[in-house]
Amino acid sequence: MAFQLKIVSRGEPDRIEPLPDGNWLVGRSRSAQIQVSQPDVSGRHLLLHIDGDSVIVENLSPHGAKLNFATLELPTPFYHGQTVTLGSSLTLTLLKIGMEENKTVPPEDGADAAKAAEEGMATVLPDGTSASGSAPADPDKTMIGDAPAAEDKDKTAGDAPADQNRTVPGEPGGNPNKTLPPENSSDRTDAPEEEDDVLKTNVLQTRLATAEEMEFLRKQDRKKAHGKKLKYAAGIGIAAVILFSVYYFHGTPPEKKLTWPLTPSGEFSEKPFAPDEGGFETSRFSVIAPLTRATKAGKTSAGDMIVETAAGRDRDVPMRIVLSRKRSAAFLREDRMVTLQNWIREISSGGAHWNFGQPSEIFFIGRDNGLPCVSVTYSREYENQSWYGEALFFRNGDERIVRLVEIPASERVRGADFIGSFPFLFFAERFIADHWEGGKEVLSGKPEDMLNEAKLLLTKMSPVMWDKIMRLLRGVLVNAVTTRNDDLRERALEQLRKLRKNQRDWYNAQRIAYLKEKALGNDRGADVIRDACAAVFSSEDDLRNLNIRRNRWE
Known part of the structure; x- marks a missing residue:
């Protein structure tokens, strides 16, 4: 065992964890070998790879980690005395057994490596010697510059004859038969002697960039990335302004399906209306209707209760709720469907061109035994307008109760599901518990x-x-x-x-x-x-x- 980990957390005592060879997971997860409890540390935050005298630290969390206050992005060597910071209050310090805690052995960074490289490279002067005065160690090294080359023993004695027709700029012509144009003193610019000749070629030299140069390049890249983000943000902002303007000036599109109007707080805008014989408060039932500024309750010509209101998100679809109730001893000894057909026959005989669909199967309102109901859709003419609606039918003792909800026939496509999804009545539990009906077969006796x-x-x-x-x-x-x-x-x-x-x-x-x-x-x-x-x-x-x-x- 060569390493151990010192864990320091604000508000908790320090602790030491031994680090044998292997992989060690640090985090809040139950599967972590080194568990911590800080809320800003991930379940699987950090992974330590221990192999002999080598320790590699790897960040696994999107919350990040810092190695000696530098962001830890890739798997990085972890040395004695270095500290990894997780979250805001947790630090992990690597300790090598047998070494002092404050003695740190960090790796060479880019700047130190560059400095070492520069110190280790000898500067070669044109005469073939180094800056320190010693000759280059490599005898086969070719020096670039004005250093004289070694004499070739196989070279033929005597210099090659110069080209008589070659003219060297700045020298008198080698060919005596060639006439040179007179030099115009006004076209010549006297340059300092120490200035390099423009026709000479400079040899490219390669060296390691310093830390300051690398930081400068990083800042340049960040500026470019920041500029791109600003452009994208500006484009998105302009598009959002355009869309908002189109939405604001053109208004919201109409609803595909009618819904219950809502209050500014997002709750159903509704109001209960109690019948003459008592409503929910008297253990019976009440009518519940969407509440608008124009909502009002009254009586029909037949004496039935009627609530006129509006439906839809924009409260722009007229809606009428009618509650019809009738008591008769005849209802006690006839089937439910017979009572419904008799009601349809009665109301159709009053005019208004009623047209009814097929009655639905029995469904229930409430819990436990439930309240058995039957519904039927209809259309009719009223006040020179076509209406589409649904009738909800049920009985209680000798009472026949029919609730009608209707909207203009032009809104049938949008509103049929809406008026069929809500009973527009709410019942007291006592009413459902006391509910009973007669029937065709009733036991007789005392x-x-x-x-x-x-x-x-x-x-x-x-x-x-x-x-x-x-x-x-x-x-x-x-x-x-x-x-x-x-x-x-x-x-x-x-x-x-x-x-x-x-x-x-x-x-x-x-x-x-x-x-x-x-x-x-x-x-x-x-x-x-x-x-x-x-x-x-x-x-x-x-x-x-x-x-x-x-x-x-x-």
Whole structure:
């Protein structure tokens, strides 16, 4: 073991970590061999490669690291006494066992290397000697300049005859027969003798750049990069200004699909309206409508409640919400779809050219047993304008309730999904818990005897008997409403609430058991639970029956 790592963190005691050969990961990750807890240090921040007397440090984090206050970009040698800084308060100092901590052995940087190179290079003078006065060590080295070359022993005695026709600038002509033009003293410029001749060739010399020159080149590169960034930023800014101007002056495009208008804080802009018989506060239900400056509530000519408002992000699409309610003992002994068809026939006979689509399947509002509803789309003419809308139909005891929402037919493409996605009603939980309907088949008998029998069966807590209890209580409620016996009606509703509480508790327990069997992979056990629930909740007027058939257990 040759190295160890000293870890210094602000607010924590210093600690020493030994560094045997191998790779050592520093960070907050559980997989790090050297774990730290500073929040500004990454999970995998630094990697140390230890191999004998060599240590290489490598940064793995986008937050960066500094080696002796210089940014650590590439894998770099790490020497005794050097310090790596991670984040704002963590320093790692490499210590070699047996050496003093303050003694640092850093690598030679570029400037020192250049200096050493310059000191190690001998300056050769034209006479063949170095600047220090000694001859060059290499006997085969060719000196460039005016140094005399070694005499060639094989050279033929005597100089070669000079070219008589060659003229050397600045010398008298060697050819006596060649006539030179007279020299014009005005065309000649006297130059200093020490100035080099322009026809002489300077020999290129190569040397290492100094640290100052490298820093200057880096600054030049940074200036160029900064200038490019400014150009890009200016271009983006100009494009953004153009786009903003086009958006501001031309306005926002219209919505493809209508939405609920919002307040400046981003919440639904809405307002509740309670019917005459009481709304949500009296454990029934209220109409909820988009709120605009022109929103108002009133009565139709038939006495139904009407709310006139507007829909859409810009509140520019007129919308009407009509709530129609009617009580009749006839509703107690007829099926739901018969009551709906009778309403369609009644309203179509009043004119306005009503045109209805096919009724939907039963769906539910609320939780637990739920409130069974049916919807149907329609179009009609009103005040010389075509309207498109949707009617939401449900019953409660001897009451028939229809909620209509309509918009101009020209907005059908944009608004059909909007008016079909919201019930525009919100119900009290007590209303859903007390909900019941009549039907074509109602048990007859003495109401008190039927109520007592239902109470007795309830005490047995047997899910198999729940369907019979519900039929007994429906018969008592039909009799109480027909005879206007409010006391009998309240006592029957009390037993109905007890029944539904037992059903809710038992069903929640079965859901937990089903999900547990599924988690364990016991599909057979889960199927047994599902079949038992389907047998208990066999009525299509119960939301749980629909969830079981669609295999919804969450």
